Amino acid sequence: MRKSILSIFLFTSSVICFAAGESDSIFYTNHVFDQKIKTVQLYKDGWNLSYPIIKLNSAEKLVLNFDFLADQPESYYYTFIHCDKDWNKSDTFPNDYLVGDAENPVEDYANSFNTTVSYYHYKLIFPNERISLSKSGNYILKIYPSGKPDEPAITQRFIITEDAAKINVSVHRPQMTKENNTHQQVDFTVNYAGISLIDPFRNVFAFILQNGRWDNAKRSLNPDFYGNNELKYNSLSDKNIFQGGNEYRYFDIKSIRYQTEYVKKIDFAIPNYNVFLYPSDNREFKPYFYWQDFNGKYYIAFQEGHKPDIESDYVYVYFTLPSDQMISGGKMYISGGLSNWCYDKNNLMTYNPEKKQYECTMLLKQGWYNYEYVFLKDGKTDGTSSLFEGSHYETENDYVILVYYRNPHDRYDRVIGTAIANTLNKLTN
Numbered sequence: 001m002r003k004s005i006l007s008i009f010l011f012t013s014s015v016i017c018f019a020a021g022e023s024d025s026i027f028y029t030n031h032v033f034d035q036k037i038k039t040v041q042l043y044k045d046g047w048n049l050s051y052p053i054i055k056l057n058s059a060e061k062l063v064l065n066f067d068f069l070a071d072q073p074e075s076y077y078y079t080f081i082h083c084d085k086d087w088n089k090s091d092t093f094p095n096d097y098l099v100g101d102a103e104n105p106v107e108d109y110a111n112s113f114n115t116t117v118s119y120y121h122y123k124l125i126f127p128n129e130r131i132s133l134s135k136s137g138n139y140i141l142k143i144y145p146s147g148k149p150d151e152p153a154i155t156q157r158f159i160i161t162e163d164a165a166k167i168n169v170s171v172h173r174p175q176m177t178k179e180n181n182t183h184q185q186v187d188f189t190v191n192y193a194g195i196s197l198i199d200p201f202r203n204v205f206a207f208i209l210q211n212g213r214w215d216n217a218k219r220s221l222n223p224d225f226y227g228n229n230e231l232k233y234n235s236l237s238d239k240n241i242f243q244g245g246n247e248y249r250y251f252d253i254k255s256i257r258y259q260t261e262y263v264k265k266i267d268f269a270i271p272n273y274n275v276f277l278y279p280s281d282n283r284e285f286k287p288y289f290y291w292q293d294f295n296g297k298y299y300i301a302f303q304e305g306h307k308p309d310i311e312s313d314y315v316y317v318y319f320t321l322p323s324d325q326m327i328s329g330g331k332m333y334i335s336g337g338l339s340n341w342c343y344d345k346n347n348l349m350t351y352n353p354e355k356k357q358y359e360c361t362m363l364l365k366q367g368w369y370n371y372e373y374v375f376l377k378d379g380k381t382d383g384t385s386s387l388f389e390g391s392h393y394e395t396e397n398d399y400v401i402l403v404y405y406r407n408p409h410d411r412y413d414r415v416i417g418t419a420i421a422n423t424l425n426k427l428t429n
Contacts, residue, residue: 027155028087028140029214030340034153038119038314039300039365040066040340042141042156045125049297051212051400052158053418056136062158064124064141065300065309067112067365073120075146076106076153080131083138084413085205085220085404087157090137091411100131106143110310116271117314136162136415137404157214159402165417166191167401173393174241182391184244186399187234190223190417197405201226205413206233209400210242211295213341216382218242244395245385248293248336248370251277253315255303256366273315279357280321280373280388288392293370295398296336300367312366319349321358321373321388326351332358335374335383343376343383397423 032040044050045061054060068074082090082097094102109122126141127133143154167190174185186208192200201223208218218239223231233240252260256273259266265276305311319334332349333339339347339362349358358373374383385391403417 028083030157031155036069037153038067040154048299049294055163056160061125067119067121069119071118076143077103077146078106078143079103081140097133097135099134104130112310115313121309133160136160137412159415161415161418164195165403167417167419169419169421171421171423181393183241184393186240188401190231190403193229203406205404207402211398243391244393245391246389246395247291248296248372250370252368253366254301275315276318282388283390284388288394296370298337298367298369300365302366314363314365317362317364319360323358324356330375330377333374334360334371336371338369338371
């Protein structure tokens, strides 16, 4: 019985993944293609809430974790694909950026222990003794079953930076705009003294990511001013401006023995645990209130054990969002790291007209989660959270600055500098 219920859930997910995979561009995003794989996380070694950015030719490493929901393990291999600034496969050849074996097995895995849902937990740390990367830029980590390199199970983005340019960042309320109470403006200066650049005004491009998201990133920005080895990005236009949003909602399922804040009920219906959250309130017109969050991320933890990677169980979490009517012109999603920042049927909310609420059920591993409700308009790829979350210039956010340089004589985009600014430290009025 346990396997049959879980199989229905996973089969439904598989239909979505393959439908989304019709375009080749999906292979160069953060995406899970195998319906049996859950809880994919990629971060810098030492801090599981960090962004997947490391310095070229340094001792820094990245860590990938994921679970394969099955009673028997699968043999997985991995490789890397170099991409341009727009996440298209670059023109450089693998032997130009790979040092070592191009394809290697994922050998670190272990079976779950004492859980209602059986799974194997996989872990990969790189660069390692088998393979390293010799060029900066955007990269795709591709995980695939043994003997099936053209059928990826997971693709994840990460960045290797040269850290050659220095970047100073200032985040503040937008000036000369009606959005100064709801938005945040990101100004920054790139100092490239000591770097030989050809026509930096045309060949240097900057990207801004809010909390590491790519769907609403500001892309390929040219400087507003340049001179004296500096590029300044401080336009009064909207190209550097983001909705401030709100602090992320959260819930704690580290334990299934007791109900924590925002957890209404925990049931065990053979074969799975079911966690029902309290109905969410509409925060669109509520005043801003600060609380510490993880800017949409999550971490895995198990209250009653010492090995959360293999002792944390999978539970069904039930979300409800009251709404007097179904919002037309788009769809409502649960967004954050728990959905891999994607918009698909795994996190799509359906409207219940009898109860006047949006509903969604997600299979999640025990831990501490951030999330928000995002409305994705028809035909759009970036969602907005302001409809039920509100938006405030005071909201705490991270902003990741990525600076690329394309030498006209090269076949790839270098990452010459990165910076991460948090509004608690940089926000000015």
